[in-house]
Amino acid sequence: MADNFKFELVSPERLLVSEEVQHVVIPGAEGEMTVMANHAPVMTTIKPGVVTVKPASGAEERYVVFGGFADILPEGCTLLAESAVAVGDIDRDDLARRIQEAKEDVADAKDDKAKTKAEQFLAQLTTLESALAA
Structure with a gap:
């Protein structure tokens, strides 16, 4: 049987999870990653997506996160999210609003770098919307 470890999911509004877990799947900037006990130390940025605990x-349990970063150590993992909510509590209208704002950011981008960043964020949000619909 796999060892358990301490996991915390924190947003600016509140502490969503603080408990012993078997594993956590997080949407890292470089792709999804599964964190288990005794994981090598890593710090990664988080893209918008679903965290599975x-x-x-x-x-x-599943939570939607909108960016942030994760600090992973052998004895635990702390995910500091810019915004987070349980999948069951997701406000579809809020997600649609965020997508619309991201589209406006793409249209209003002043240079190629800003446009590329806005397009990446929009792609992440639409992928998240598709994942929640499934």
Whole structure:
């Protein structure tokens, strides 16, 4: 049986998760990554996506995050999200608003660098919208 480790999911508004877990799947900037006990130390940025948590005590839980970063150590993982909410509590209108704002940011970009960044964020949000629809 795999070891458990401490996981915390924190947003500016509140602490969403603080418990012993079997594993966590996070949407890292370089791709999805599964974190388990005794993971090598890593710090990564988080793109908008779904975090899947497998608590030691129960069924998987899913949370939507809108950016941030994760600090992963052998004894635990802390994910500091710019914004986070349980999948069951996601406000589809809020997500649609964020997508619309991202489209406006693409249209209003002043240079290629800003436009590329805005396009990447828009692509992440639309991918997230598709994942939630499934």
